[in-house]
Amino acid sequence: MNPSEEHELDQRLAALAGDVGAVLDLDAGLAAILPATPRPPAVSTARRDRAGTTLRGFADHFAARPPHERVVARSWLPRRELAAARSFTLLRAAVPAHDHLARTRDVALTERIEHRLREHASPRDLVALRADLRDRARELGRDLDDVLDRAVLSALDLGVGLDLGQARAAADDLARARALTTTVDHALFLAVTIVVGTARGRTTTRTRNRLRVLLADLDLPASGYDVGLLVRLNTVRAAARDVVLARERDTADLLAVVLDQARDLALDQARQRVEGSVDAAARALADALATGPHDDVADDVDRITDAVTDVVDADLAHVPLDGIPLEGLRWSERTRWHQAWQDRVRRGSVELRPGLYEVRADTADAGAVT
Amino acid sequence: MSGAEPAEAPVGGTDQVEVPGQAGRARAGHEVAFTDFYRATTPSLVAFLVVRGARLADAADVAQETMAAAYRRRHDLDHPRAWAFRVASRALARRLASAREEPVAEPPEPSPLLRPTAIENWERHHDVARAVTRLPERQRQVMAWTLAGSTPAEIAAELGLRADTVRSTLLKARRALIRDLHGNGGDR
Numbered sequence: 001m002n003p004s005e006e007h008e009l010d011q012r013l014a015a016l017a018g019d020v021g022a023v024l025d026l027d028a029g030l031a032a033i034l035p036a037t038p039r040p041p042a043v044s045t046a047r048r049d050r051a052g053t054t055l056r057g058f059a060d061h062f063a064a065r066p067p068h069e070r071v072v073a074r075s076w077l078p079r080r081e082l083a084a085a086r087s088f089t090l091l092r093a094a095v096p097a098h099d100h101l102a103r104t105r106d107v108a109l110t111e112r113i114e115h116r117l118r119e120h121a122s123p124r125d126l127v128a129l130r131a132d133l134r135d136r137a138r139e140l141g142r143d144l145d146d147v148l149d150r151a152v153l154s155a156l157d158l159g160v161g162l163d164l165g166q167a168r169a170a171a172d173d174l175a176r177a178r179a180l181t182t183t184v185d186h187a188l189f190l191a192v193t194i195v196v197g198t199a200r201g202r203t204t205t206r207t208r209n210r211l212r213v214l215l216a217d218l219d220l221p222a223s224g225y226d227v228g229l230l231v232r233l234n235t236v237r238a239a240a241r242d243v244v245l246a247r248e249r250d251t252a253d254l255l256a257v258v259l260d261q262a263r264d265l266a267l268d269q270a271r272q273r274v275e276g277s278v279d280a281a282a283r284a285l286a287d288a289l290a291t292g293p294h295d296d297v298a299d300d301v302d303r304i305t306d307a308v309t310d311v312v313d314a315d316l317a318h319v320p321l322d323g324i325p326l327e328g329l330r331w332s333e334r335t336r337w338h339q340a341w342q343d344r345v346r347r348g349s350v351e352l353r354p355g356l357y358e359v360r361a362d363t364a365d366a367g368a369v370t
Numbered sequence: 371m372s373g374a375e376p377a378e379a380p381v382g383g384t385d386q387v388e389v390p391g392q393a394g395r396a397r398a399g400h401e402v403a404f405t406d407f408y409r410a411t412t413p414s415l416v417a418f419l420v421v422r423g424a425r426l427a428d429a430a431d432v433a434q435e436t437m438a439a440a441y442r443r444r445h446d447l448d449h450p451r452a453w454a455f456r457v458a459s460r461a462l463a464r465r466l467a468s469a470r471e472e473p474v475a476e477p478p479e480p481s482p483l484l485r486p487t488a489i490e491n492w493e494r495h496h497d498v499a500r501a502v503t504r505l506p507e508r509q510r511q512v513m514a515w516t517l518a519g520s521t522p523a524e525i526a527a528e529l530g531l532r533a534d535t536v537r538s539t540l541l542k543a544r545r546a547l548i549r550d551l552h553g554n555g556g557d558r
Contacts, residue, residue, distance in 0.1 A: 005548045005552065006544065006548070008548075008551075009498070009544060009547055009548050009551065012496070012497075012498040012551070013421070013498060013517060015496070016417060016420065016421075016496045016498055016499055017413075017414065017417035017517060019492065019495070019496065020413045020414075020416045020417045020420070021413040022492075023426065023484060023485050023492050024412065024413060024416060024430065024483055024484060024485070025482065025483060025484065025485050026408065026409055026412060026413075026483070028482040028483065029408070029412065029434055029437070029481070029482055029483035030405060030408055030409075031482070032434065032438070032482045032483075033404075033408070033434075033437060033438045033441050034401055034404070034405070034441070035401075093413070299485070
């Protein structure tokens, strides 16, 4: 197995675990179990008290509207805010997946260390192994950072202020704690090898030297390789593992809270943009956003986005497109366009597959400005 | 304190005395605790069952049944998460065995937990979910428990194996998955 294949497998497993959240309707599942489903406290009382449909209800209703209404909605739909809320929701779902990924890697790493040590470890191997451990720990930290970075980018794009410093520090801590616990695991394995080797009367000088290096890393005295050392190492190991597990939980919890807040902020901004609009559908969206809770944001936003994207075979011959951003619209040969726009749309589109076209960004800009 | 208790530590075997007026609040406390537990646990439980070899629909069904049982027994469970994974794993094993015996059984009513529109697309997208079904049972078990966050020692205790065996089984499973995914052209 090479590292890139392993990494790819881990990513696929993490994606599987992460995406499961998107296909589950936890509200419906809970409603089937509880006598009355309690609502999470994320939604303010003022919001709860307002009558209105849910975002899902809006998405379903909106998707059923005729094509010309859906295209016109592009002029008021807060797509950037909704996309950010979707992104935060998916990142939130990815947090437990990351946790799984990290644990899977730990096991794979321990396995690899033991294989390499059993065979023919030289001092050079040991140096390489320690570098590998450090790299792996940093990689885990980087993955968490990556989740944070994507959250920060979405937040910056929206002008949402997020305090991610604490979460980032937690990610660094976690990486350090992981490096510590793998070093202790490694030392423990060597110590056991030495104790067993001594009992069998075998020379274990090289192993002793390797263990000394690790014990120095851990600030543990290396006098004697007896049961006492094993007990001490086991204690350190248990403590290190506890630290890692606790920090993993803390980091995951912290990330989850930050991302939930970010999602709520993005949805609130979306609501503010459409509240008070002259368009009835826009006001319906504002109501839906105010109603909450928003547990299925990703799926709902996907539905809404599909509805404002798909005009395959639609008759838009009587729809002037002035001021409507057209980027991303998907259309077919049978889609009919307003006469003044037909050529521009055709020129500004790319063919995705035979008979299916997509409007490129520059046409959208022209449409918005005109 | 109105009787709300942490999700991970329900009061085992203690009868709570609920004075009138507090009963509603206490019940609401239990339900909020269960709601948190349900939301935190169900997605990883479904992923666990998929890696154990279940189709997504079966995984959702078994997870939902398990969580319903966890709700009924919420006062008795000290470690509801571990309990849920163990019970779901066994329920799935029974289901897989009975499916082999009765291959033409009526398809069950879809679980309310699963969005009906999402299944096909999800299964098409995650070829790794199909690949795990081709692993031997033991390797699927070890992969699933590992993905659920269990250590080799914990898995060894759960499955009655040695930790070394768990590690080597995990290694074999990962190799087989990588071979399978790349053998199929390595496409997404």
